[in-house]
Amino acid sequence: MGKRLNVGIIGCGVISGSHVNGYLDFSDRVKILAVCDVLEEKAQNRAESIMLESSKRIQQLDEQMEEAKASEEKKWLITQQEYLEQYSEEQIQIFSDYDEMLKIPNLDMISICTPPFVHAPATIAAAQAGKHVYCEKPMAMTATEAKAMCDSCNQANVKLGYQSGGTRLGGTNYAIRDYVTSGKIGDVYYGRMTSFRVRGRPGVDMMLGSPWFIDSAKAGSGALYDTGVYDIDKTLYLLGDPQPVTISATAFRGIDMPGDSKVDIYDVEEHASIFVRFESGMSFTFEKGWATNMSGLSQGIFIFGSKGAFRGDTLLVEQDGKIVEEQLNMPDMPNASRIGNFLDACISDRKPISCGEDGQKVMEIMSGALLSAKLGREITIDELYAIEQMRAEPTSGWSIP
Numbered sequence: 414m415g416k417r418l419n420v421g422i423i424g425c426g427v428i429s430g431s432h433v434n435g436y437l438d439f440s441d442r443v444k445i446l447a448v449c450d451v452l453e454e455k456a457q458n459r460a461e462s463i464m465l466e467s468s469k470r471i472q473q474l475d476e477q478m479e480e481a482k483a484s485e486e487k488k489w490l491i492t493q494q495e496y497l498e499q500y501s502e503e504q505i506q507i508f509s510d511y512d513e514m515l516k517i518p519n520l521d522m523i524s525i526c527t528p529p530f531v532h533a534p535a536t537i538a539a540a541q542a543g544k545h546v547y548c549e550k551p552m553a554m555t556a557t558e559a560k561a562m563c564d565s566c567n568q569a570n571v572k573l574g575y576q577s578g579g580t581r582l583g584g585t586n587y588a589i590r591d592y593v594t595s596g597k598i599g600d601v602y603y604g605r606m607t608s609f610r611v612r613g614r615p616g617v618d619m620m621l622g623s624p625w626f627i628d629s630a631k632a633g634s635g636a637l638y639d640t641g642v643y644d645i646d647k648t649l650y651l652l653g654d655p656q657p658v659t660i661s662a663t664a665f666r667g668i669d670m671p672g673d674s675k676v677d678i679y680d681v682e683e684h685a686s687i688f689v690r691f692e693s694g695m696s697f698t699f700e701k702g703w704a705t706n707m708s709g710l711s712q713g714i715f716i717f718g719s720k721g722a723f724r725g726d727t728l729l730v731e732q733d734g735k736i737v738e739e740q741l742n743m744p745d746m747p748n749a750s751r752i753g754n755f756l757d758a759c760i761s762d763r764k765p766i767s768c769g770e771d772g773q774k775v776m777e778i779m780s781g782a783l784l785s786a787k788l789g790r791e792i793t794i795d796e797l798y799a800i801e802q803m804r805a806e807p808t809s810g811w812s813i814p
Contacts, residue, residue, distance in 0.1 A: 471497050
């Protein structure tokens with residue numbers, strides 16, 4: 414058995430539950446050592462939920478043990494049980510200040526599950542303490558913050574990964590990326606990614622207990638930072654991680670609110686349309702909406718090449734003047750987990766599939782789009798960094814009036 418990491422979780426709201434489940438899935442590689450939240454009661458509740466979940470999993474392993482036939486399988490199940498039993502034998506440490514948690518000497522990494530405005534300071538503090546960082550999406554509030562996070566982790570020689578890495582996993586995505594980057598569909602010149610919800614605004618239509626989603630000072634952005642991050646990250650991966658050069662965008666907020674809605678602050682976009690030019694000359698359009706009065710709209714990703722194209726996962730080529738579907742050659746790849754991938758990267762000292770620099774590139778597009786929408790014109794990436802560095806409040810998002 415290789416090294417087993419100790420992780421501390423910062424932020425104990427709803428999203429931390431998915432991180433907890435991910436770590437419990439890999440109990441042979443990681444142990445949750447501590448939890449932290451500014452509201453200590455939430456940290457206490459999360460610690461208790463970890464103990465309950467581990468007990469539930471132990472019972473499930475007992476049932477699997479009865480059905481297991483191979484000795485190696487039984488051995489693995491017993492090992493998993495032993496690791497999970499540690500949660501009832503050793504108390505999870507509880508903190509309300511992550512700086513105090515970072516002082517734990519045998520803490521190897523942290524998982525950041527807070528609203529975005531905490532991501533950069535917590536990451537930089539963790540890097541300075543010599544801890545690996547797995548951060549929730551979006552990676553930061555601005556591209557400048559994302560760059561500072563990458564610089565701090567690189568200087569400290571610790572890994573930085575972010576949660577959106579799940580969009581980069583799986584055989585289908587790998588196969589599409591191979592077709593695109595190897596030239597099998599020719600020169601890629603344009604693409605589009607469209608994703609809309611009818612009514613899916615956190616703090617308004619759903620997740621009413623999380624109003625920070627619609628407060629730019631805490632969330633940085635609305636639809637873009639919440640779920641647009643997945644679309645942009647996946648697109649960049651499929652295209653071979655091209656470098657954006659210029660961005661032009663519009664943003665909108667104004668869809669009718671529910672009649673019983675009680676909102677104090679709502680200054681983020683519900684919809685964004687983005688046009689990105691890349692160094693290669695390729696261009697791409699992103700359309701993202703939290704709330705729309707539309708149904709039956711064609712959604713997903715479309716990639717246009719000089720010799721072929723992709724409509725979602727479908728490969729299209731021209732034959733005798735007609736466009737036909739062609740079988741996609743799929744690689745034989747095992748199922749992967751975004752948290753499992755990051756743990757392996759830390760243990761084996763290799764690059765995670767979704768690293769800090771990938772997140773920085775996503776932030777360049779998203780933060781650049783919000784700035785372009787605010788200024789009403791196209792901007793360059795260099796211009797974005799220059800303006801961000803001049804701002805009086807660098808950790809506040811670009812609010813949409």
